[in-house]
Amino acid sequence: MFVIIGFATVIGSVISGYLIVGGHLSVLYQPAEFIIIFGAAIGAFLIGNPKDVVVGTAKSMGTLFKGSRHSKKTYLELMTMLYQIFRLAKTKGDLALESHVEKPDESPIFTAYPSFSKDHHALAFLCDYLRLLTLGTNNAHEVETIIEGEIEAHHHETTLVSGAVTNMADGTPALGIVAAVLGVIHTMGSITEPPEVLGHLIGGALVGTFAGVLMAYGFIGPIGRSLEITYNAETDFYKSIRTAILAHMQGYAPQVSVEFARKVLPPHVRPSFQEVEEAIGNAGSDPGS
Numbered sequence: 001m002f003v004i005i006g007f008a009t010v011i012g013s014v015i016s017g018y019l020i021v022g023g024h025l026s027v028l029y030q031p032a033e034f035i036i037i038f039g040a041a042i043g044a045f046l047i048g049n050p051k052d053v054v055v056g057t058a059k060s061m062g063t064l065f066k067g068s069r070h071s072k073k074t075y076l077e078l079m080t081m082l083y084q085i086f087r088l089a090k091t092k093g094d095l096a097l098e099s100h101v102e103k104p105d106e107s108p109i110f111t112a113y114p115s116f117s118k119d120h121h122a123l124a125f126l127c128d129y130l131r132l133l134t135l136g137t138n139n140a141h142e143v144e145t146i147i148e149g150e151i152e153a154h155h156h157e158t159t160l161v162s163g164a165v166t167n168m169a170d171g172t173p174a175l176g177i178v179a180a181v182l183g184v185i186h187t188m189g190s191i192t193e194p195p196e197v198l199g200h201l202i203g204g205a206l207v208g209t210f211a212g213v214l215m216a217y218g219f220i221g222p223i224g225r226s227l228e229i230t231y232n233a234e235t236d237f238y239k240s241i242r243t244a245i246l247a248h249m250q251g252y253a254p255q256v257s258v259e260f261a262r263k264v265l266p267p268h269v270r271p272s273f274q275e276v277e278e279a280i281g282n283a284g285s286d287p288g289s
Contacts, residue, residue: 166224174214
């Protein structure tokens with residue numbers, strides 16, 4: 001919603017300001033300039049990025065409009081689910097988690113939390129490390145190193161996408177100058193034309209600079225920044241899971257492990273201690289018991 005409002009605000013402000021001073025919208029319609037700028041920008045994007053980044057960028061447009069999937073509500077669900085997992089492990093041993101991690105789609109714990117279980121990457125991430133516990137892994141420091149590596153790899157992959165968009169924004173103003181220079185070259189070939197014709201040609205050339213700067217700083221750059229924020233929120237989600245798993249491995253009670261996971265969350269999505277306690281209480285007994 002805010003993305004659409006932002007786009008509308010940028011366009012409305014620029015166009016209305018131009019009209020207030022007596023500008024004519026027809027002058028801004030310069031298809032040749034747009035083809036040069038945006039065609040070259042897309043071409044440079046394809047040259048500078050591998051296939052997976054190009055495909056990831058195309059898919060990220062849905063992420064742009066949806067924003068982060070993680071809110072206080074989803075974190076409350078995560079905290080409650082982790083509590084029940086750790087409670088089962090504490091009462092019956094880590095081996096009791098085996099049936100849940102091997103067939104998560106049939107697990108009464110995971111299926112009780114549809115928002116999490118539908119996130120296949122997060123579900124696989126959690127199950128992989130719970131599986132290590134069922135196999136007898138007990139060195140928290142070694143597991144921490146592995147988890148950090150996986151989170152870093154995932155973060156790097158998403159950063160490539162947001163970074164590619166940002167790099168495209170950095171180059172667009174220069175491509176606008178290219179379009180403007182080509183327009184001036186064309187104008188110089190018509191130097192014998194009357195002033196009103198030359199003025200129209202020069203104005204059309206300058207539209208290239210205008211379009212390149214506007215698209216870079218009004219649209220493409222903010223899109224890259226928005227994707228970066230959304231992907232950082234995804235990383236925060238995995239860091240919370242990591243913290244809870246490591247706390248459990250170090251022998252803390254389920255409530256404490258969950259509290260550790262809660263404390264590493266950004267303030268704007270962090271549920272309060274009381275909210276987590278209430279959610280855990282409302283969940284009732286462990287469905288996996």
